[in-house]
Amino acid sequence: MKKILMVLLVIAVSLSCAFAGGDKESSAKKTVTAALITNPKGTSVFINEGIAGFESACAKWGIKGTVVECKDTSEYESNARAAANEGYDLILGASWEAGSIISELAEIYDDISFGIIDTMVDSPKVKCVNYYxxxxxxxxxxxxxxxxxxxxxxxxxxxxxxxxxxxxxxxxxxxxxxxxxxxxxxxxxxxxxxxxxxxxxxxxxxxxxxxxxxxxxxxxxxxxxxxxxxxxxxxxxxxxxxxxxxx
CATH class of the missing domain: 3.40.50.2300 (Response regulator)
Structure with a gap:
């Protein structure tokens, strides 16, 4: 449950600035899109909880969400780049393996909100959720x-x-x-x-x-x-x- 709540928190914080400065009426009509870059479902309880939290948040807030599964670290980079090129409003990395590429993309795509779970990155443009x-x-x-x-x-x-x-x-x-x-x-x-x-x-x-x-x-x-x-x-x-x- 902790992981689900953390995913909800990241999405809530990220969406709060996704359309900052935009017209409220036009923002309300836009369907927000989000991609979760993660290890394959079933890899661990942690991953299962993260995916469940992401899907729950998308359903609750009417977000069009996509779960992108990665078999290894190299796929984190290629899949995150693909998601950014497709123009998602929010891209979340669900592992430390996504840290480097998420930080890099956040410096390039100013119109996309980025978040990462279970690690910290040195970028003010990335919302981080870590645990003690x-x-x-x-x-x-x-x-x-x-x-x-x-x-x-x-x-x-x-x-x-x-x-x-x-x-x-x-x-x-x-x-x-x-x-x-x-x-x-x-x-x-x-x-x-x-x-x-x-x-x-x-x-x-x-x-x-x-x-x-x-x-x-x-x-x-x-x-x-x-x-x-x-x-x-x-x-x-x-x-x-x-x-x-x-x-």
């Missing part, structure tokens, strides 16, 4: 330490990768745990993908066998694998993006 993942992860760490309550000083974490974005989750979680359990030790494993359910499940089981009673899952679509392992082995866990306890 480390703060949320810190709270999860505090909850983990309170939940385990000294029964074990071993904590686990299943992560997408060793990237900078993943580091914010790892660092925040570890610092939250250490604030209450200074003897804590951590095992971090990486699935190196956004939909690695089976691997996340296996790694979580391995961490449990090493004595981890709380295993934080930051594996995107792989979180369902960690949750299933938690159900089977009876350890504690937490996920991200959406509530998976109802799945």
């Amino acid at each position: 993942e480390a703060e949320g992860a810190y709270l999860i760490g505090v909850i983990a330490a309170l939940t385990v309550d000294g029964a074990s000083h071993n904590y686990g974490s299943i992560n997408v990768s060793q990237s900078a974005s993943s580091f914010k989750w790892r660092y925040g979680f570890a610092q939250g745990v250490l604030s209450l359990d200074p003897k804590a030790k951590f095992t971090f494993n990486y699935v190196n993908g956004y939909s690695e359910v089976a691997l996340a499940n296996e790694l979580a089981r391995q961490q449990y066998e090493k004595g981890c009673l709380f295993i934080n899952s930051c594996a995107a679509g792989g979180d369902t694998g960690t949750f299933q392992a938690a159900l089977d082995k009876k350890f504690y866990t937490a996920g991200q993006d959406v509530d998976l306890t109802r799945k």
Whole structure:
């Protein structure tokens, strides 16, 4: 839900200046067009939420929206350029991979509003929405330490990768745990993908066998694998993006 609200926010802010200085009557009659440049639907829960939020906003405000899926970073550039050439009123990038091209296009197309989600770019012409993942992860760490309550000083974490974005989750979680359990030790494993359910499940089981009673899952679509392992082995866990306890 957080991702949906953020997409709505970006669209609302961008549209507020899309027709700045124009005649209100003519602006009201114009059908606004918007393109969401994103990874393919199904890549991760994050992407699914972003697409759902975009489509919801378009339906709510009568915007003619188009979801443009990109298989890799190179397609972000080519698809964003194509959208700009087609004259969309609003172009949104739904990943850090779109940062460079969105910034470049914003300097060229003054009549198009640009936004990007999940990263920050150094351009006053781009509306950016980013998250303080480390703060949320810190709270999860505090909850983990309170939940385990000294029964074990071993904590686990299943992560997408060793990237900078993943580091914010790892660092925040570890610092939250250490604030209450200074003897804590951590095992971090990486699935190196956004939909690695089976691997996340296996790694979580391995961490449990090493004595981890709380295993934080930051594996995107792989979180369902960690949750299933938690159900089977009876350890504690937490996920991200959406509530998976109802799945």
